[in-house]
Amino acid sequence: MDSSIRTGTPALLAAAVEKDSLAPDVELFLQSLDLTAAERLAVVESLPAFQYALKDGNGVQTVQAYGWRWG
Amino acid sequence: MTPAAVPAGPQHSDDRLKALAAIVGNEVHRQTTASGLPVHLREIAISRAGQSGARTGPGVIAVLPLAVYEAVSGQEPFHAAPAGAAMSLLIAAGDLLDDLQDNDVRPEDVGGATGAAEMMAVLLALSNNALHAGQQEIGLSAARLGRATGLLASLQLRALGGQADDVTLSGLDDFKLEDALKATLRKSGGLGRCAAMLGAAVATDDDALIDTAGRFGENLGVARQLLNDIAGVIPGGPPSTDIALGRKTAPIAFALSVDEAVNPAAGRVRSALSGTPEQRTLNSEDIRRDIQEAGGVSYAWILARVHATRARQAALELCRAHPAKDPSWLIEMA
Numbered sequence: 001m002d003s004s005i006r007t008g009t010p011a012l013l014a015a016a017v018e019k020d021s022l023a024p025d026v027e028l029f030l031q032s033l034d035l036t037a038a039e040r041l042a043v044v045e046s047l048p049a050f051q052y053a054l055k056d057g058n059g060v061q062t063v064q065a066y067g068w069r070w071g
Numbered sequence: 072m073t074p075a076a077v078p079a080g081p082q083h084s085d086d087r088l089k090a091l092a093a094i095v096g097n098e099v100h101r102q103t104t105a106s107g108l109p110v111h112l113r114e115i116a117i118s119r120a121g122q123s124g125a126r127t128g129p130g131v132i133a134v135l136p137l138a139v140y141e142a143v144s145g146q147e148p149f150h151a152a153p154a155g156a157a158m159s160l161l162i163a164a165g166d167l168l169d170d171l172q173d174n175d176v177r178p179e180d181v182g183g184a185t186g187a188a189e190m191m192a193v194l195l196a197l198s199n200n201a202l203h204a205g206q207q208e209i210g211l212s213a214a215r216l217g218r219a220t221g222l223l224a225s226l227q228l229r230a231l232g233g234q235a236d237d238v239t240l241s242g243l244d245d246f247k248l249e250d251a252l253k254a255t256l257r258k259s260g261g262l263g264r265c266a267a268m269l270g271a272a273v274a275t276d277d278d279a280l281i282d283t284a285g286r287f288g289e290n291l292g293v294a295r296q297l298l299n300d301i302a303g304v305i306p307g308g309p310p311s312t313d314i315a316l317g318r319k320t321a322p323i324a325f326a327l328s329v330d331e332a333v334n335p336a337a338g339r340v341r342s343a344l345s346g347t348p349e350q351r352t353l354n355s356e357d358i359r360r361d362i363q364e365a366g367g368v369s370y371a372w373i374l375a376r377v378h379a380t381r382a383r384q385a386a387l388e389l390c391r392a393h394p395a396k397d398p399s400w401l402i403e404m405a
Contacts, residue, residue, distance in 0.1 A: 033377065035377060038380055038384060039376075039377050039380045042376045042377070042380040043373050043376045043377060043380075047369075047372070047373065047376075051369065054369070059301075059307070059363070060305055060306075060307045060308050063302055063308075063372075066298055066375075
């Protein structure tokens, strides 16, 4: 996965953060990761809620719910 | 060794984690007490291992050998307690190194350079000896002992290499995002891989299952490290030295790799983190907001979900070895 991150893709994702979660440039970024269908689905299912949580200032609680305390 | 009652099922996941951690803690105590080391070194080793990975709750990596063992063998997890002890002591050594490198612990608090070196040597020696010391207790064959010991040694080196990469990257202004991710994969992925493969190697001679366990542990370790890295930068998150020390964690490395012409927040992050730690005057919350605005938090989140999904898929494969066992807890870990 590391080597599949294409030059310039980070900038595309950064630009997409303020847009709808699955804007075309986010789609492009996900394509660059060479995900399987299951991996892509997991991201697509969780990303919108995470983006809204960040926007509403609830990012900490969301990350906590996914278990950083188990790190 | 007395089997412990381990709560089952996802609704008891926290209790289950604590129960497995208690089994590991008892094994560390038993082995360290029987090690013949002077009392003060035994006490330090037990204390450090008791804290390993537990600053914010029981550590998952130290109990991973037990969880994987149970899934692969269908037997009670306490049989893998020596493998859990090996991981607990290894993580304690890594935590000590990490604390000293991050200035979370001052050398004088651990007996100076000599005391720190002695403690590190004790923890690594106990870790390397843990499987052998527990061999008779769990009836481990010589062949499986040899294989598990070899795995522990080689994967220890991988994780320590990742830790060194991590520190080296902290001092670099010119780096590649891929290098930061590789360091995470080697360090946290290496520890997770080691823990899960040990549990499997104690349980079976099946190469494919042991490899699947490695895939599970590696992805679980990376996913959880990425969540920790997000916690270290997210606005309103817990205190962390990641920003102050210029750690190239995934969210920070990502923010630093974004073109500031595309996103001005990336330029502010780069400016704030330039120079040495001593030269920086940081407003942590401002930088946290800029890292998030530059996309670092979202990027790390996406990677964490990808790795968690890969761990979950591997857990499902592992649990097919014994379909009668409830696989939900192992899967829930991801």
